[in-house]
Amino acid sequence: MAVTESSRARGVDRVIAIFRQLHLAQRPMTMRELIEATGAPRSSIYELVAILAEVGWLETAADGSVFFGREMHYYGSDYATRNDLISRAHQSILALVRKYDETTQLCMLEGNKYTVVLSENSARPFNISSDIGVRVPIPWTATGRLLLGHMSPEEIRALIPREDFMLDNGVLVDFDEFMRDVQLAKDQGYCCTEGLSNAFRLCMAAPVRDRGGLPIAALCFMTGRDTDPERRQAMLDDLLQSAKALSHR
Template sequence: MSAPESSRARGVDRVIGIFRQLHLAQRPLTMRELIEATGAPRSSVYELVTILAEAHCLEIAEDGAVFFGREMHYYGSDYAQHNDLISRSHQAILALVRKHDETAQLCTLEGNKYTVVLSENSSRPFNISSEIGVKVPIPWTATGRLLLGHLSVDEIRALIPEEDFVLDNGKRVDFADFLRDIERAAAQGYCCTEGLSHTFRYCMAAPILDRSGATTAALCFMTSRDTDPAKREVMLEDLIRSAQALSKF
């Protein structure tokens, strides 16, 4: 790679780094915070932020804080409208939330982590949810157990970092138990977990299949562990029915 090409590639990497850090922070960052978070040279960050602000991809507040600009909203909206699964899943999630008043999400894997692609919260003052796009260890989730059903034991072991089996409360997910959960989820066509990534969280997930029958994503409900079992049963039935409607058999 020639010197100009290498320089341009570094510039693209730094732009991606700026976007990623703003997304992870979920708030405007000062220039100092951006420089520290990205590890890029001060002059490069200032130059790129200026260029991106002129293109309305970023906005600079009066106090100098930087966040996404309106152009990013347009690009995201375009993607959602033209991605068939996301577009249809959004309508399904809205319908589930309207009926059950519980947080519903579209979830998938990104590399060796789990992430939320779409999320709609319940209307209640207290609800349980996860941030869109934030990467979470796979063993912490019901969805992860569904999405690994096509992998061998060796592939699963190689995919998940050892530290990801430790929950945020310090407890460790036993690998053998994790494998049994994956097998059970594949056999029953859904997965429910309780108190893993959040002490009071009860998560249920139903698979969205592609034309080959592989699980590519999942619809999820996030509710409380004290939710009435009868309500949970109805929620799970509706969740499975909605995921089947989104699947491409």
């Protein structure tokens, strides 16, 4: 019996690994790529893909590549509809995009990383966005600075891997400077970063708080650093008001 339970557990772990690799890739993957990425036996991956395709969780293209199936879309839609914060945040984001025509997102921390949960893009040619669900190092973001204000420097140092302080442009973020940013974001009640991991990017983040007042998510604008100061202030004011409306009272 123990062998059967262990075998089932490995099967579940491999299904999770398949989904995670497809999500990270953000594209269909060949069976060979899935086998290499998951490290699972070839026979196991072929068997699991066949089962998951049969129930609609995965779909196999004519060239043999594999990606998420229609059933996964239904489950995601159910979650977005029934989760109160996600549902309300989506409406807030749509309203902000309609008003300012700027990319707007709902962002959260996931373990020791940052991720975009919802995103609606600007219709303008200049468009900055991140893929939903892709885990990004916390020091790369305004949201990361905003959502750590309740933690001590020791807790933050233990949370964030040292290598995550290296931005994708090769610049190293000093820990003490990062902590000053965290404290400033806590004091201001919002965070703005310019040129952090992209020389032309301006990010504004406003906190969505739980019943205890702790920030659990952030509404964010992603725009250009050349945005007019008056427009910046109007955007920030609306962002703060929308985030406050989403927070638990």
